[in-house]
Amino acid sequence: MRTNIEIDDALMSDAMRSGVFASKREAVETGLRLLAQRGRYRELLALRGKLDWSDVPAESPTSPPPHYMLQEAREPYTVAPTARSTARRKAAK
Numbered sequence: 001m002r003t004n005i006e007i008d009d010a011l012m013s014d015a016m017r018s019g020v021f022a023s024k025r026e027a028v029e030t031g032l033r034l035l036a037q038r039g040r041y042r043e044l045l046a047l048r049g050k051l052d053w054s055d056v057p058a059e060s061p062t063s064p065p066p067h068y069m070l071q072e073a074r075e076p077y078t079v080a081p082t083a084r085s086t087a088r089r090k091a092a093k
Helices: 009-018 025-047 083-092
Strands: none
Touching: 009 025
């Protein structure tokens, strides 16, 4: 849409310096996108506490259980003895 508007020169200069814009049009469009994004963000914030949200996925009979529900039997963590640790134990005796 073609629109003619009068923009404060100092404001446009500041905007052009603050970003890497190739043109005044690009600077204005970026500013308008930012305003639209802030409006959508405000709408999301208005929903805070009003939605029932769960990070736990719904279970389906065909899907495997999520990783946090798997019960694996694990061996206790052990470290194989090294020559150095064996020598220390022998020296300590």
